[in-house]
Amino acid sequence: xxxxxxxADQTTIFxxxxxxxxxxxxxxxxxxxxxxxxxxxxxxxxxLSKVRYIDSSxxxxxxxxxxxxxxxxLRFILFGLSPxxxxxxxxxxxxxxxxxYENEDQALAS
Amino acid sequence: MKxxxxxxxxxxxxxALHDGLxxxxxxHSDPKLLCVVRGALERLTEVLGFSASDCRSVxxxxxxxxxxxxxxxxxxxxDQPIEVSCQRLxxxxxxxxxxxxxxxxxxxxxxxxxxxxxxxxxxxxxGLGLHFIxxxxxxxxYQRTGGVNRFRMVKYLHRAxxxxxxx
Numbered sequence: 001x002x003x004x005x006x007x008a009d010q011t012t013i014f015x016x017x018x019x020x021x022x023x024x025x026x027x028x029x030x031x032x033x034x035x036x037x038x039x040x041x042x043x044x045x046x047x048l049s050k051v052r053y054i055d056s057s058x059x060x061x062x063x064x065x066x067x068x069x070x071x072x073x074l075r076f077i078l079f080g081l082s083p084x085x086x087x088x089x090x091x092x093x094x095x096x097x098x099x100x101y102e103n104e105d106q107a108l109a110s
Numbered sequence: 111m112k113x114x115x116x117x118x119x120x121x122x123x124x125x126a127l128h129d130g131l132x133x134x135x136x137x138h139s140d141p142k143l144l145c146v147v148r149g150a151l152e153r154l155t156e157v158l159g160f161s162a163s164d165c166r167s168v169x170x171x172x173x174x175x176x177x178x179x180x181x182x183x184x185x186x187x188x189d190q191p192i193e194v195s196c197q198r199l200x201x202x203x204x205x206x207x208x209x210x211x212x213x214x215x216x217x218x219x220x221x222x223x224x225x226x227x228x229x230x231x232x233x234x235x236x237g238l239g240l241h242f243i244x245x246x247x248x249x250x251x252y253q254r255t256g257g258v259n260r261f262r263m264v265k266y267l268h269r270a271x272x273x274x275x276x277x
Contacts, residue, residue, distance in 0.1 A: 019148070022177045023141035053148065055173055056238035084166050091245050092238050093231075 003031050011043040011108065017050035020058030029061040036068040036076075044069055045107050049080025054088055066098060075099065079107040130197040132158075132209075139180045139190040139215075147194060148173050154196060158209055159267060167246035168209065168265050174239040175213050175261050183217025183259060191216060199264060208248070208266035219254045 001018035012035055020028060036044060044065065048054075054062075062078070069076035079101040081089070089095040101107040133154055137143045148169050155165040176192065184190040192215050199210040225240060244250055249264035 019145055021141065021144050021148075021173065022180060023144060053173075055144075055170070055177060056242055057177065059238055083162075084170070087163075087166060088170070088238075088242065091242055 001027070003028060005031070005035065007041070009108075010041060011045060012039065012041040013045045013047055013104070015047045015050070019053040020051055020061070021053065021055045022057050025055070025057040025061045028058065029064055032061065032065040033068055036065060036072065036074060040072055040074065043075045043077065045077045045079065045104075047080055047104060048078055048082070048085055049103070051080075051085060052082050054085045056088070056092075059088055059092055059094065062098070063094065077101065077107050077110065079103055130199070131195065132198060133194075133196040135194040137192050137194070138188060139184040139192055140188040141177070141180055144173055144176060147176060151196075155209065155265075158198075160209075160265070161268065164265060164268065168211070168263075171243045171246040171250075171263055171265075172211055172213070174242050175263065178239055179213065179215045179217065179259075179261075183215050183220065199266075201266070206266045208264055211263045211265075213261040213263075215259050216257060217259060220252060220259055222252060225252055 001016065001020060001024040003014055003016045006013045006015065014031065014035075016028065018024075032044070032046075035041065046062070046065075066076045077099045080103060081100060086095065089098065089100075099110070101110060133150065135147060135150060137147065151169040151172050152165055155168045160168065172194065176194070179192055180186070192213065195212045195214070197210045197212075199208040200206075201208065243263065246265075247263040248266050249262070251262040253260045253262070
């Protein structure tokens, strides 16, 4: 799994690739919470288009990111969900809780 | 990690041993091996003829169950033994073919009360793994025998067994 960040127009976009599971979800959580709490960028966007699989620990990291953003009145956006990622958010009844878009253009235009 | 499998056709195009064993994996409790097991389960469920959605369901259930063993039974220790055993299952009346997956570990006994999973009406991180497992599989059972935790999961094929095709 790899994660990198881009910054533009008061937005941070995290590009994530690979599977998110117990082996690496702490890295996602750490990067996400550091960005939210230290930089307080108004809009945090997760590009998950190259993430094929997310487990429950990965979902938990996304929920922590969402809650941290809400605490600071920031937006937290996901885009590019794979079928597997969409399924776990549906199973956990979180799909409607997150702001989700199909692609980066839609996410940034929102 | 040790792997045992057979490629003997069984008349339905499925690889099988005479006792129904399809695949056995022995691994250490290292989260870095989760992707290896997922890869094996993805291919096995494809070969058995599960739908793409059911392949993902079975793979997710096994991954979440292994994650629970690593986190809660072995408390993050990386060198403890886990076995994943996959067998063909044929249930008569009505005839249904499926896949039985048995996970075994030598961690402390699991409190069955903790196997219920949490409610989903609260937005909070954690506690979702068991919910994913129960939603993904047709049967989920836990047993403790001889100092071994045995977590059994079954997923049935949702089409006639005669339609199964090997790769």
